[in-house]
Amino acid sequence: xxxxxxxxxxxxxDLNALGAAMGMMGWDQQTFMPPGGAGVRAQHxxxxxxxxxxxxxxxxxxxxxxxxxSEAEDGSEDAAMLRVVKRNFDILTKIPTALVEEKTKLSIExxxxxxxxxxxxxxxxxxxxxxxxxxxxxxxxxxxxxxEHIYDALCDLFEEGATTADCRNMYDAxxxxxxxxxxxxxxxxxxxxxxILHGSWPVDKQKAFTEKLVKAIGFDFSRGRQDTAAHxxxxxxxxxxxxxxxxxLNYLPSAxxxxxxxxxxGLYEQNQRQDWxxxxxxxxxxxxxxxxxxxxxxxxxxxxRAFWTKFLPDLQEAFPEMKxxxxxxxxxxxNRVQPSLIRVExxxxxxxxxxxxRFEIECDLMTGSLAVKDVPEAWNAKYExxxxxxxxxxxxxxxxxxxxxxxxxxxxxxxxxGNMLSFQVWACLxxxxxxxxxxxxxxxxxxxxxxxxxxxxxxxxxxxxKELVLRVTxxxxxxxxxxxxxxxxxxxxxxx
Amino acid sequence: xxxxxxxxxxxxxDLNALGAAMGMMGWDQQTFMPPGGAGVRAQHxxxxxxxxxxxxxxxxxxxxxxxxxSEAEDGSEDAAMLRVVKRNFDILTKIPTALVEEKTKLSIExxxxxxxxxxxxxxxxxxxxxxxxxxxxxxxxxxxxxxEHIYDALCDLFEEGATTADCRNMYDAxxxxxxxxxxxxxxxxxxxxxxILHGSWPVDKQKAFTEKLVKAIGFDFSRGRQDTAAHxxxxxxxxxxxxxxxxxLNYLPSAxxxxxxxxxxGLYEQNQRQDWxxxxxxxxxxxxxxxxxxxxxxxxxxxxRAFWTKFLPDLQEAFPEMKxxxxxxxxxxxNRVQPSLIRVExxxxxxxxxxxxRFEIECDLMTGSLAVKDVPEAWNAKYExxxxxxxxxxxxxxxxxxxxxxxxxxxxxxxxxGNMLSFQVWACLxxxxxxxxxxxxxxxxxxxxxxxxxxxxxxxxxxxxKELVLRVTxxxxxxxxxxxxxxxxxxxxxxx
Numbered sequence: 001x002x003x004x005x006x007x008x009x010x011x012x013x014d015l016n017a018l019g020a021a022m023g024m025m026g027w028d029q030q031t032f033m034p035p036g037g038a039g040v041r042a043q044h045x046x047x048x049x050x051x052x053x054x055x056x057x058x059x060x061x062x063x064x065x066x067x068x069x070s071e072a073e074d075g076s077e078d079a080a081m082l083r084v085v086k087r088n089f090d091i092l093t094k095i096p097t098a099l100v101e102e103k104t105k106l107s108i109e110x111x112x113x114x115x116x117x118x119x120x121x122x123x124x125x126x127x128x129x130x131x132x133x134x135x136x137x138x139x140x141x142x143x144x145x146x147x148e149h150i151y152d153a154l155c156d157l158f159e160e161g162a163t164t165a166d167c168r169n170m171y172d173a174x175x176x177x178x179x180x181x182x183x184x185x186x187x188x189x190x191x192x193x194x195x196i197l198h199g200s201w202p203v204d205k206q207k208a209f210t211e212k213l214v215k216a217i218g219f220d221f222s223r224g225r226q227d228t229a230a231h232x233x234x235x236x237x238x239x240x241x242x243x244x245x246x247x248x249l250n251y252l253p254s255a256x257x258x259x260x261x262x263x264x265x266g267l268y269e270q271n272q273r274q275d276w277x278x279x280x281x282x283x284x285x286x287x288x289x290x291x292x293x294x295x296x297x298x299x300x301x302x303x304x305r306a307f308w309t310k311f312l313p314d315l316q317e318a319f320p321e322m323k324x325x326x327x328x329x330x331x332x333x334x335n336r337v338q339p340s341l342i343r344v345e346x347x348x349x350x351x352x353x354x355x356x357x358r359f360e361i362e363c364d365l366m367t368g369s370l371a372v373k374d375v376p377e378a379w380n381a382k383y384e385x386x387x388x389x390x391x392x393x394x395x396x397x398x399x400x401x402x403x404x405x406x407x408x409x410x411x412x413x414x415x416x417x418g419n420m421l422s423f424q425v426w427a428c429l430x431x432x433x434x435x436x437x438x439x440x441x442x443x444x445x446x447x448x449x450x451x452x453x454x455x456x457x458x459x460x461x462x463x464x465x466k467e468l469v470l471r472v473t474x475x476x477x478x479x480x481x482x483x484x485x486x487x488x489x490x491x492x493x494x495x496x
Numbered sequence: 497x498x499x500x501x502x503x504x505x506x507x508x509x510d511l512n513a514l515g516a517a518m519g520m521m522g523w524d525q526q527t528f529m530p531p532g533g534a535g536v537r538a539q540h541x542x543x544x545x546x547x548x549x550x551x552x553x554x555x556x557x558x559x560x561x562x563x564x565x566s567e568a569e570d571g572s573e574d575a576a577m578l579r580v581v582k583r584n585f586d587i588l589t590k591i592p593t594a595l596v597e598e599k600t601k602l603s604i605e606x607x608x609x610x611x612x613x614x615x616x617x618x619x620x621x622x623x624x625x626x627x628x629x630x631x632x633x634x635x636x637x638x639x640x641x642x643x644e645h646i647y648d649a650l651c652d653l654f655e656e657g658a659t660t661a662d663c664r665n666m667y668d669a670x671x672x673x674x675x676x677x678x679x680x681x682x683x684x685x686x687x688x689x690x691x692i693l694h695g696s697w698p699v700d701k702q703k704a705f706t707e708k709l710v711k712a713i714g715f716d717f718s719r720g721r722q723d724t725a726a727h728x729x730x731x732x733x734x735x736x737x738x739x740x741x742x743x744x745l746n747y748l749p750s751a752x753x754x755x756x757x758x759x760x761x762g763l764y765e766q767n768q769r770q771d772w773x774x775x776x777x778x779x780x781x782x783x784x785x786x787x788x789x790x791x792x793x794x795x796x797x798x799x800x801r802a803f804w805t806k807f808l809p810d811l812q813e814a815f816p817e818m819k820x821x822x823x824x825x826x827x828x829x830x831n832r833v834q835p836s837l838i839r840v841e842x843x844x845x846x847x848x849x850x851x852x853x854r855f856e857i858e859c860d861l862m863t864g865s866l867a868v869k870d871v872p873e874a875w876n877a878k879y880e881x882x883x884x885x886x887x888x889x890x891x892x893x894x895x896x897x898x899x900x901x902x903x904x905x906x907x908x909x910x911x912x913x914g915n916m917l918s919f920q921v922w923a924c925l926x927x928x929x930x931x932x933x934x935x936x937x938x939x940x941x942x943x944x945x946x947x948x949x950x951x952x953x954x955x956x957x958x959x960x961x962k963e964l965v966l967r968v969t970x971x972x973x974x975x976x977x978x979x980x981x982x983x984x985x986x987x988x989x990x991x992x
């Protein structure tokens with residue numbers, strides 16, 4: 001290894017340790033921290049974050065990256081690692097420090113304003129924050145640069161290489177495929193009655209049952225944990241130490257599918273290459289790739305009939321109230337499609353229509369064709385058009401998401417890309433493994449996990465998201481498998 | 497504030513954040529970390545530790561300390577803070593890096609060797625590690641410097657200003673006071689039967705009961721937590737985020753007094769000055785001072801008759817098996833004195849005889865008057881002389897403690913100093929508050945906590961340990977109050 005590369009790798013390991021410290025502090029904050037600890041936690045994280053930034057964004061790091069790049073062999077792991085590092089370095093150095101600081105400050109203040117505005121159903125209160133945030137994001141995009149559309153620069157921040165045109169193509173296909181499906185389901189009038197899923201489910205039983213499920217699909221508790229958090233997430237700092245969280249509510253599927261979702265993220269992390277711990281090659285390839293795996297285990301596996309062929313008896317053992325419910329009936333309940341106002345509660349079919357609304361509004365805000373003051377009206381009109389329902393308040397409308405207060409404009413499409421990708425990858429997996437339903441119904445998840453590990457998980461961040469899609473599926477990311485899969489499944493579920 | 501002091505304080509806050517990260521990682525490792533996480537945890541802590549060392553031990557830090565010291569006003573908080581920082585800086589810079597690195601390496605390897613040797617009852621296996629460790633500690637002492645006795649330098653590392661002569665005086669008084677007491681108790685033949693305390697106590701009941709107790713004495717759960725750990729400890733990184741741990745065994749007093757002990761440390765931490773968070777003035781004054789407070793709440797308060805006048809009914813409510821046990825009988829059970837071989841299981845009276853054995857052996861190892869090969873024989877002879885029992889194996893003898901494998905020679909006396917100090921401080925508290933038994937029996941701990949907070953906790957590290965003893969008790973640390981208090985209590989308990 002060249003001296004430059006060695007020095008750079010050592011610096012990257014230092015950054016990894018600081019990142020692990022912040023990751024651990026974030027995990028603790030959402031799981032175990034007593035309320036009084038919040039103040040000093042913010043100070044400590046602030047300091048570590050600044051130290052990390054100073055260590056990374058320096059002339060010395062730039063020199064090390066450039067010289068290492070000139071020495072690295074094309075196609076080597078080192079070259080891949082340097083690509084990742086250079087991308088991060090460029091993003092952090094292209095945007096002027098003053099703008100970064102203003103955005104950070106506005107995010108913190110803006111979050112409080114958003115919480116208050118949402119509570120009071122008062123968009124006017126949030127409007128000045130969003131106006132400034134849109135301007136900041138426009139400036140960011142200008143500094144980052146883009147080819148066709150100003151929104152491209154923001155997309156790319158969250159999903160390397162993704163463009164506005166990619167998003168439009170995706171949403172066109174999704175709209176064409178799912179809007180009629182949602183309508184057909186609505187018109188059928190055949191909604192399963194899932195009242196039985198609402199009840200006072202004992203937390204210890206929910207905990208034990210969700211642990212059983214995530215263990216069954218392959219989440220390794222000797223290298224991870226499941227705890228509870230108000231907003232479930234997956235954290236971690238090594239393939240050998242992955243922390244998933246869930247929450248136990250009165251709606252039984254909430255913990256079950258929440259756990260499977262986070263365990264999907266967790267499986268991706270646990271099955272990384274262990275020698276990439278402490279390097280920038282560790283972790284998921286992108287937001288969309290990560291989301292594709294949480295969705296695979298939550299929806300494709302977890303909401304399948306085969307899965308409950310295996311686990312419904314266990315569920316009924318744990319929750320005797322469920323003993324009278326048949327497999328078919330349960331399957332329909334957990335695959336209920338119902339247009340609703342709140343994205344995070346949306347079902348698998350309508351979910352992308354929620355992110356579509358945000359994508360279109362974000363694009364228009366960035367080009368200036370929509371003014372912030374007109375967001376509520378645009379939002380409500382789009383909900384009416386795509387979902388057939390109209391929010392009565394902005395609290396249930398354009399004030400529902402946390403993202404904009406933090407300046408996370410450009411993020412929403414990656415949720416839908418994850419959904420698409422989960423089906424596109426699964427189609428290839430099925431081609432290789434054959435009858436996946438039989439595997440799932442037998443509780444034999446090892447071949448599925450093994451395939452995903454070989455094809456996806458073990459590659460960490462080595463390839464760009466687009467390269468990995470091509471390598472795994474042989475074609476660019478598209479909505480065909482997704483729309484076809486959803487249509488097939490839900491026409492059967494609803495008999496439409 | 498001078499520019500130098502400002503820069504130094506900012507650097508110290510950075511070090512505090514790194515320290516908090518390592519503290520949090522250490523806490524997690526002993527409470528929640530899955531076993532697989534150990535490898536990467538060691539790497540991350542190793543990196544953060546090196547970063548912290550590099551940031552602190554530099555010519556720039558030295559310059560900042562020296563210039564700030566020349567500018568600080570005598571007696572000011574800043575001067576006190578600079579004293580603490582200078583002491584730490586001197587300790588870290590006086591010992592050559594190569595020696596520090598060798599000690600760290602030997603500690604890690606030595607720990608494994610010690611575990612194996614202890615398991616196999618094979619002192620010969622551990623002997624080479626201890627021989628080199630004794631040499632390293634001698635070299636350390638030479639670099640650190642001392643006036644009278646080579647062991648002074650090691651004492652001072654753990655207890656600023658403490659000397660070998662201080663330890664000898666303390667142990668002479670303790671020996672004179674407790675050896676006859678232990679003998680009188682043994683000769684009385686009146687051992688309480690405490691078989692009833694051994695049983696399968698439900699963990700959730702133990703958890704709830706210990707939480708009730710530590711909450712009652714003032715541990716604030718909105719600014720702290722209690723979790724379980726194999727080896728209970730108190731951690732934390734702010735007055736507002738203190739983590740205590742306990743363990744639930746089949747011997748009921750284990751969790752109760754373990755929790756009260758750690759909560760004693762926790763009360764010291766939670767009642768710090770909050771504006772000293774992120775500064776070197778935060779935390780306990782010294783090891784002995786910290787131990788004095790854990791012992792105060794565990795023994796002086798927690799093992800008093802008054803305490804159980806209040807809490808025995810609650811205990812019996814939680815553990816119905818205890819319903820037939822009267823107050824007097826319970827009080828005698830939890831104050832059973834019985835010479836035993838294992839320090840960590842020792843009662844309040846015999847405890848210091850265990851540390852005395854270690855102190856004498858350490859001194860002799862340091863002067864060279866005892867060779868490492870002769871440690872087992874010296875150990876066994878001293879146990880026979882002071883405790884009247886002789887270990888049958890080295891596993892139950894000189895291989896029992898973890899300290900020597902880590903090179904922590906000089907630490908043991910601070911346990912006993914803590915015990916002495918707890919009585920010396922309590923005597924002053926009683927003079928001010930009067931009938932503490934009535935307060936305790938009424939569950940009114942606020943005046944006691946308030947007194948300790950004002951006199952001790954709020955001063956953090958502002959004064960040296962010896963200064964603080966003088967300020968709080970008006971005299972130097974001594975064993976009189978301790979010996980008198982123990983003698984009074986146990987002559988009554990045993991009627992001897």
